[in-house]
Amino acid sequence: MRVALTGAGGFLGWHVRVLVRALGWPEPAVVDRADLADPAAVAARLRGVDRVLHLAGVNRGDPADVAAGNVALAEALARGLRRCPEPPKTVVFANSTQAGNGTPYGDSKATAAAILADAAAGSQVVDVRLPHLYGEHGRPFYNSVTATFCRVLADGGEPEVREDRELHLVHVTDAAARLLDAPPAGVWDAGMPALRTGVRALAERLTGYAATYRRAELPPLLDRHDVRLFNTYRSHLFPARYPMPLPRRADQRGVLVETVKAHGGAGQTFCSTTRPGVTRGEHFHLAKVERFVVLRGTAEIALRRIGHDEVVRFPVDGADPVVVDMPTMWAHDITNTGGDELLTLFWTDGIFDPDRPDTYRETVGFPATGG
Structure with a gap:
């Protein structure tokens, strides 16, 4: 067309x-x-x-x-x-x-x-x-x-x-x-x-979304308008309000980090390892809420709004886990910048459907047109 x-x-x-x-x-x-x-x-x-x-x-x-x-x-x-x-x-x-x-x-x-x-x-x-x-x-x-x-x-x-x-x-x-x-x-x-x-x-x-999200928690996302209104609110936070700190508790046994606290709706959590120098992602979503939390290693998360040139970059470290939730309609990727294997936790607001993946290939460094 x-x-x-x-x-x-x-x-x-x-x-x-x-x-x-x-x-x-x-x-x-x-x-x-x-x-x-x-x-x-x-x-x-x-x-x-x-x-x-x-x-x-x-x-x-x-x-x-x-x-x-x-x-x-x-x-x-x-x-x-x-x-x-x-x-x-x-x-x-x-x-x-x-x-x-x-x-x-x-x-x-x-x-x-x-x-x-x-x-x-x-x-x-x-x-x-x-x-x-x-x-x-x-x-x-x-x-x-x-x-x-x-x-x-x-x-x-x-x-x-x-x-x-x-x-x-x-x-x-x-x-x-x-x-x-x-x-x-x-x-x-x-x-x-x-x-x-x-x-x-x-x-x-x-206002309810904002109160919940200030704690890095996810509000109830029960239908398509919940998700899209929440994404609309998040667009006004990005990039100034990111990364978001996570509650972290440590004792003689080790460290506990609360990575995802969702107040309602579907969801899927998965983890990946990434070798040094390797980049994952290089796509954008129209509606999907996607959370990145690096748990081990160091990485750079890079994002670019579709049709724009400016790239936003966040260095992240598993020694101090933080949340970066991907804004919709921004191309994004994550690159292992350290010398060891990177361990990352991902959360999305819905179970992955291969027939409707809501994932569109676009590299962050793609030369933008149309401003």
Whole structure:
């Protein structure tokens, strides 16, 4: 599947690009704001692609600017579509459930949908109305209340509930799967299953996760939204809050280290040995919670966010065991940096399923594209 995107640098755009990477599809063609100013550049980007996703939009700001911005972005893409000699087979608009609700934002989204439908002659038009999206690396005080609560908790504060209303929460990977029409794989669900909860209940749920996790313990992860909300919270902790210290008790008999204390849900623990100089891992996960604890030897754990260049490195030593929980959508590996055999304990939140491994090959040193 050859895909083109507007808004590739935004919250939803990044998650779409990560899912494309997991699917093994070609890197998407990015239509950026500079391209949108030139219809010929847009036409060149779109020529021959299977699917263009219009994700670019204005969500916050002065109401007049929001309204004008969403319409202008749709008009810019429409001009490029009309000039494209080999238009995309499918044009997908990331619309909102607020479309047409009488607000400047909602009405501008409805207008944008009509503009694209009119311009996409010869292409299938798919209008996807998205509810409240949440997920890893959302922008607090902009993308969603979930991101805001997670950031406040990560900074040691308490979420403030100003209005307790019902939310329909959909994880952004599920939204990306709907937009891409991705084949089912178990990790994502293009049906966009929603968690219906109140703002106050969401704040209490996330606050509970934070209180448990400050002790390096795992909160109850009983369903897919538990796991994904917890992963969303963890994304706001990384890398500043890692490694995490573990309780350690020593006496004349030896040392006891409490490596995993899980408060509910499935799980699997396993150990591996690694010879000097050898690297394990070199992959990323979309949903799996994975814990590394080195028990003997020395190692370096390296991680890189998908689509980014910066590598985060943690030196770890079995003489002083610590926790490093792998953030989702970050490539990661562990290398034995010592002269002796390395012993590492791993824990994941679910029993390994070879048919649905949620493991996607990517080396930490892979040259990133798309920023």
